[in-house]
Amino acid sequence: MTSLRPAGTTLAGTYQLDHKVGEGGQAELWAARDLRGGDRVAVKLFKEISPRAARLAAREISILGDLPPNPYVVAVRDHGTEGVLLFLVMEWIEGRPLSSGSLHRPRLQRVQQWCEQICLGLAHCHRRGVFHRDVKPANVMITEADDAKLVDFGIARTLQSSLTAPGVPAGSPAYMAPERWLERGGDHRTDLYSLGCLMYELLTGEPPFGPWMGNANTDQLHNDHLYRPPVPPAAGFSGIPEAVDRLVMDLLAKDPRDRPQSADEVIARLGEIVRSAAGATIIDAEGRAATSPVPDVPHVEPGSLGELRNADAAVREALRRHGENHILTLEARADLAERIARSGDLDGALRAYDELIVDYQRVCGTYDPHTQQLIETRMMWMLRKVPPPK
Template sequence: MKHPERLGKYTVTSVLGEGAMGVVYKAFDPDIKRQVAIKTIRKQLIDDSPQAASVAARFRNEAQAAGRLHHPGIVAVYDYGEDRDRAFIAMEYVEGHSVAHYLGRKTKFPEQDILSIMVQLLDALEHAHDQGVWHRDIKPANLIITRHGKLKVADFGIARIDAVGLTQLNAVVGTPGYIAPEQYTGEPLDHRVDIWSAGVLLYQLLTGQMPFNGTPEALMYRILHEDPVRPSQHAGSTRPEYYDEVVAMALAKQPKQRYAGAPAFRDDLLARCSTPVSATVSEETVIMEVVRPESLLPSSGGPMGNSRGHLTPPISIGSAATAPTTAPPTHWNPATLQEVEATLARFVGPMAKVLVRRAARDCADLDTLRTKLAEHLQTEQERSTFFGQRLTSSGASAFRTTVSPQAPASAPAVVGGASRGAPLAALQLPPSAEFVERAQRLLAGQIGPIAKIIAKKAAAEATTRQQLIDRLVEQVEDGPARARLLDQLQRLP
């Protein structure tokens, strides 16, 4: 099909995705000087459809619902317009991936990321509910994790706007599996339909599975009459039992038995969990590998496709459970890595930090490191510019000290031909229980009692003493303190 060069005042620059009823474009706003995403719906298809009025109303409703919301966790809507061929919504241009993408890749979210996702979602829902807007289709495909780890709620196409509303407000609308019981029974609805859907999401993040499965008819029966398997009782589950009570409250059959609102859900979740909550999803989860596809992914889903349609070329996300650590490699001079990171960040943004740390583990010299990093750049011009940047650190100064040519990247530094720490062979041995305990005590001197938990987790993932050391020194932010800890750990017998 032929795509427009302009939509209203917006200059169309590319196609981000296509659905059954329309196209999502990337465009430029000449007044504000910013990139926007424009979701369109073709009038001809609306006119020819038996559900024309419903589809058109849902499209306009999205603009009205999201347009009255102003929250950093909600995709902003800027404008609504029409031309001869289509109606369109101009909205915030978001870079990232949907939670559905992560779940589809079998990502096992660590507890800190589950809490971050849920708290960010519930904060956004609190704002929407305060404005009289109920989303009614909270699901992983409508939740975007940006490249900076922030969560964005998208697609208010079937939202209920309190006191304004559309016709058939109590009709069964939404996505099977995320629909609250009262939406099936025709009872009056309120904001607690979103509490139910958020409970389904929490269950998925904990278990990787839906609480209810089956055909649409079977789903309806189970949602109305059955209780799901508790998250802690799933085969192989290591999730704490306190999540069972939170999920049960969110998925109560009767709305009055659920959390009264998003703040109550959030506060109870935080009160039961000992893990500190972060304002963002961790870098280790967001950035695992970078893929620059030649073509953009098409969107899929409902009449307009899902909210992935207005994302940039995606970052490919691997499993957080098996991803390599991003601790700073111990044999490199931190100043050198910071310079390389700053140079790379001009092209790839915040992901440069993780990419540099990962690549540096496998590279023994600066040229090899830069060559490896250049693979993540999209164009020949970017690669040429990247290689053309001069660094103040070079040669031997790129490392903490001179590294033995035969030593692997994880070898300890060598001064005057003698190892500063334990012999290289010892550092390649599996960490014994005694070694882990001594290492834990050293780390506790830097970060306190939490060192016990961190050391236990690191020991379960590390196959050598050096790998354990790398994971532990990552926990210390102060450069000199980190260097002292590294020296102490490498000297352990």
């Protein structure tokens, strides 16, 4: 598809487009270079489309430009025009969208870390009357430091105004709150509902009512989000503490009044949930050991923290170099699953093995020796029979 501008174009005499990294209905996202200092930046180049879309683009620029800096919200550097096209210059985030291979039911501590950071970003926006309205995995970047950062405020609104056209609810159907389906503006609790959908997907592998498949299931998602109670995450997966399950279900309440009433409240509940029994040890958001009197959360032995961090890093590196379907990536994940089991977090390990076996079957085949060996290893751990080290 033809780009709005060719690679090498310089915008406002300052930002040189390098290569296109993404495209949506209203804009292209480019990797670019700030010629004044050589810094890498991201440029969102808005398409020359309808007057309403132009107003939306201008709105995003205004909203992001007015927000003070925050480590969990993408930073805006500049904006301007190139001919008839608007452009927005943002910090370059080295990392990956949460939607690209990161939703393989990560360990509970990582779910807690990412969701807390997303909430910190949302709380920063909400305190200034800005509501994102499209919180979903594709709009969360995971940095090289493994931190979550909110991006893409294309349909955000403020307390004062909204540019959503009548009869056209804006958002992503798999993550959209009931009030958005009813074409209401929504507020900070609308973002928290979408966060609940994202958290549900991190815990189970899918949003609460399944992914959006275009017009084929839009009506079904409309009815599900408005009327159907979601199946609790813990009903289908072991190793999800009751308090985590309860928080997700509270976030997914149909009536905004029944949800947590602020991102700060969610942060507080997450902080109380992801701690281990007295004297037990877990990995906190900074990779340090932490203890707490809550008895229902997986924990790991202190001596295994370094090994787990190294195994996590090896999986991320394999994903970056080889992609999620390569045998070397699967082997790195298998090594991580074994280390999780040997650390003492058996529920977490069984979750990792359950997902990994499905992927081995898909990539290698059900009767491949690698798949069969993994099934046998998972069974041994389930029976509390410790397999010999590899």
